[in-house]
Amino acid sequence: MKGSYDYIVVGAGSAGAVLASRLSENPAVNVLLLEAGPKDNSFWIHLPIGYGKTMWSKKYNWCFHTEPDPGMNNRSIYWPRGKTLGGCSSINGLIYIRGQREDYDHWAELGNSGWSYDELLPYFIRSERNQRGASEYHGGDGPLSVSDIGDKNELIEAFISGAGESGVPRTDDFNGEKQEGAGYYQLTTWKGWRWSTAKGYLKPARNRSNLTVETNAQATGLILEGKRAVGVRYVQGGISHEARATGEVLLSAGALQSPQLLQLSGIGPAAVLQKFGIPVVHELPGVGENLQDHLQIRATYEATIPTTNDQLNSLIGQAKLGLQWLLHRSGPLAVGINQGGCFMKALPDEAKSPDIQFHVATLSADMAGGSVHPFSGFTLSVCQLRPESRGHAHIQSADPMVPPAMVPNYLSTDLDRRTAVASLRAARAIAESASMKPYVKREVKPGPDATTDEELLEFSRNHGATIFHPSGTCKMGVASDPMAVLDERLRVRGIEALRVIDCSSMPTLVSGNTNGPVVAMAEKAVDMILEDARKGSGSEDVSARHDPKTEPATTSV
Template sequence: MEAVFDYIIVGAGSAGCVLANRLSEDGRHSVCLLEAGPADHNPWIHLPIGYGKTMFHKTLNWGYYTDPDPGMLDRRIYWPRGRVLGGSSSINGLIYVRGQRQDYDHWAAQGNPGWGWDDCLPYFRKLEHNDLGPGPTRGTDGPLWASSIKARHELVEAFIEAARTHGLPRVQDFNTGEQEGVGYYQLTTRHGLRCSSAVAYLKPARRRPNLTVMTGTQASRVLFDGKRACGVQAGRPGALRTLRARREVLLAAGALQSPQLLQLSGIGPEALLKEHGIKIVHASPGVGENLQDHLQIRLMYEVTKPITTNDDLRTLAGKARLGLQWLFSRSGPLAIGINQGALFCKVMPEVVRPDIQFHFATLSADMAGGTVHPFPGCTYSVCQLRPASRGHVRIRSTDPFEAPSMQPYYLSADLDRRTAVAAVRYARRLASTDPLAPLMKREVRPGADAQSDDEILHFCREYGATIFHPSGTAKMGPDNDTMAVVDSRLRVRGVSGLRVVDCSIMPTLVSGNTNVPIIMVAEKVSDMIREDARQTA
C-alpha cells in the first residue's frame, strides 16, 4: 500500500526538523519526515563534548571521504555528516554564528529578492532564544538556544587580550551582522545539553497526529508525474516503498545528498545523466556544481601550564572532576564542547570585512574529534570565510546507497592559497603576543621548519581539513543564471512540486558556521510554502 501525505520532507537535519515543525503546526496538512539514520537517543549526542565520540560513529555519521584532491597532495579528506534525527546539528561543534550582513545582501544582489540581511533578520530573531536578552538583532522567544559561555578560561582570556593588542575589539555578540573582533562563542546548548534542531523543533512536534517521522528510511529517488514531483521511493536496500506527496516534496538532505537525489531522479547535467542511463526529467547543469566549503588549518601548541582540556581528559581524576562539574552545575568543558574562543579578522590587504575566522580550543589532537595529545595543548583553527575555490558532487552510479563523488578542489584558487598562508602567519603573530606568548611552550604543528610561503602552503595542503560546511550544490539564482538550480522561493527550476531547503541553495558560503543560517532559511521558506498552499487551496 502506498502512503500519501501533503508534504514529504527528505532529511531530518537542521532544515528538515524546522520544516516538519512549521508545516505541521496548524494541523491542516499531513507531513512525512524521512531520516536515513536512527532516532537521537545516543547520550553522546546530547552531551556537548560528545562531539568527539560522534565524529567517527559508524551509525550516527555518514563518514564520507572526498575524492583525492590535487590541491591537498591527492589526499582524500574525511567529511563527517550527521545520519540521525537532527542531522549534522546533532554532531556538530555547536557554534552559534549567523554570518555577516553583506553575505545575505550579496545573495539578494545576485538576483535573489527577499534574501538580503534585512529580509532574513526577522527569521533569525524568530528562531532564537538568546541568553543575552532582547536587542535590535536578537530574539528571545525562539526554540533554538544561543547560550553564552559564562566561565572565563585563562588561556582564552590570554587569546582575547593578544588579539586586542593587534587592534581587535572585544565582542560579546557576533550575530549583529558585523563580526570583526574577538571574544567567546555562543553555543547551541540549553542548560548544559546540546540544542539540536531535533531537540528545538522536532521534539515539540512529535505528538502531532498529522506528523509522521520515519527513521531508518533513506530516499532513493524523487518520483514524477510528467514534470511534477509526486512522491519519493524510500526505504533500505532491498526494501523500498513508494510514498506519495499531494503538494510538495522537500529535499533537505544536505549539500551532498540533495544534488545526488536530484541527479538520480533525472534532474542534473545532461551528459552525466546520459552516462548513467538516467531518463532526463529536466536538464539542469548546475546540479552538483558550485561546491564550496570552509577549509580549516589547525595550528597546535604545547602549553606551559596544565590548564587545558587535554590535562582533564588524560586522567581518571580529571574526567571525574569534569563529570561532577557537569552533573551538579551543568557547566565546565563537558557543557561547552571543543571551541570557546572566537575571532573574526582581516588578513588580506584588499578586503574590507573579515575574511578569516578562528576557532580557538583549549585542547589539541591530531585531527578534530581525535584523541587528545599527552601534553597540555591548544589549537588555533583558522579558515577562510569566503573561498574562491569551487568543486562538485556527482553520482558514481544509479545505486542510491553508494556515496557520490565529492571533489572540493581546495586551494585551487590563487586567492585561497594566499589567504591560507596569511592566516597561518596571523595565528603565529597572535601566539607570540603577550599575554599569550608566555603560555605557549612550543609550536607542535606546523613547527619551526615551516617558514617560507611555500613551506606554509605545503603544511596547509598536508594537514588542512574540512570544517564541515559543504554548500552551494543546488544554488539559488535568477532565471538568466543557467547554473541556478532553484529560484528565490527554493523551487527547483524546470519542474513543479519540488524544492530544496538546505545548504545546497547557498549561492555563496556565509561568513561562518552554517547551522544557524540554514535553520533561518528553513523558517523563511516554511512561510513561503504555507503562503503558496493558501493561494492554491
C-alpha cells in the same frame, strides 16, 4: 505505498526538522518526514563534548570521504555528516554564528530577492531563544536555544587580548551589529545539553497526529509525473516504499545528498546522468556544481599551563570533568571543544570585511575529534570565510546507496592559497603577542621550520581539513544563470512542486558556521511555501500567522 501527504520532507536535519515542525502546526496539513538515520537517542549526541564520539560513529554519521584532492596533495579528506534526527545539528561543534550582513546582501545582489540581511534577520530572531533575552538582533522565545559559555578561561582571555594587539577589538556578540572581533562563542546548548533542531523543533511536534516521522528510511529517488514531483521512494528495513505528496516534496538532505537525489531522479547535468544510464527528465547543469567548503588549518601549541588535554589524559581529571558536569552542568563537557574565536582580516588590503575565522580550543589533537596529545596543548584553528575554490558532487553509480563523489578542489585559486598562508601568519602573530606569549611553550604545528610562504602553503596542503560546511550544490539564482538550480523561492527550476532547502541552496558560502543560517533559511522557506500554497488554492492567508516581525515562535520549548 505508505500513503499520501500534503508535504514530504526528505532529511530531518538542521532544515528538515524546522520544515516538518512548522508545516505541521496547521492540523489540516499532513506531513511526512523521512530520515535515513536512527532516532537521536544516544547520550553522546546530547552531551555537548560528545561529538568527539559521534564524529566517527557510522550509526549517526555518514562518514564520507572526498575524492583525492590535487590541492591537498591528493589526500582524501574525511567529511562527517549527520545521519540521525537533527542531522548535523546533532553532531556539530555547537557554535552559533549567522555570518555577515554582506553575505546575504550579496545573495540579493545576485538577483535572489527577499534574501538580504534585513529581510532574513527576522527569521534569525524568530528561530532563536537566546539566554540573554530578546533584543534588536536576538530572539528570546524561539525553538533554537542559544547560550553563553559561562566560565572565563585563562587561555581564551589571553587569545582575546593577543588579538587585540593585532588590532582586533574584543566583542561579546559575533551576531550583533558587526561580526569583526575576538571573544567567546555562543553555543546551541541549554543548561549543559546540546540543543539540536530535533530537540528544539521536532520533539515538541512529535505528538501531532498530522506529523509522521519515519527513521531508518533512506530516500532513493523522486516520483515524477512529467515534470511534477508527486512523491518519494525510500527503503526502510530492506523494504522499498513509496509515499505520495499532493502538495510539495521538500529536499533537505544536505549539500551532498540533495543533489544526489536530484541526479538519481533524472534532474541534473545530462552527461553525468547518461554516464550511469539514468534517463534525463530535466537537464539542470548546475545540480551538484558550485560545491564550496571552509578549509580548516590547525595551528597547535604546547602550553605552559595545564589544559583540557591534561584532564582528558588523567582518570582523575576525567572524573572531575564528569562531576563538574553532573553537579553544575558546566565545564568542558558542557561547552564542547571550541570556546573562543575571532573574525579578522588576513588580507586587509583586499578584504572589505573579515575574511578569516578562528576557532580556539583549550585542547589539541591531530584532527577534530581525534585523541588529544599527551602534552598540555591548545589549538588555533583558522579558516578562510569566503573561498573562491569550487568543486562538485556527482553520483558515481545509479545505486542510491553508493555515496556521491565529492570533489572540493580546495586551494585551487590564488586568493585561497594566499589567504591560507596569511591566516597562519595571523595565528602566529597572536600566539607571539605579549598577552599570549607567556602561555606558549612551543609551536608544534606548523613548527619553527615552516617559515616561508611556500612552506606554510605546503603545510596547509598536507594537514588542512574540512570545518564541516559543504554548501552551494543546488544554488538559487536568476533564470538567466544556467547554473542556478533554484529560483529565489527555493523551487527547482523546471520541476513543479519540488524545493531544495538546506546548505546546498546557498549561492555562496556564508562567513561562519552554517547551522544557524540554515535554520533561518528553513523558517523563511515555510513562509514562502504557505504563501505559494495560498496563492495557488485561494485559501486564507495563512502566511500572516507566521509574520516573523510580529509573532513569536508557536512551537514553545
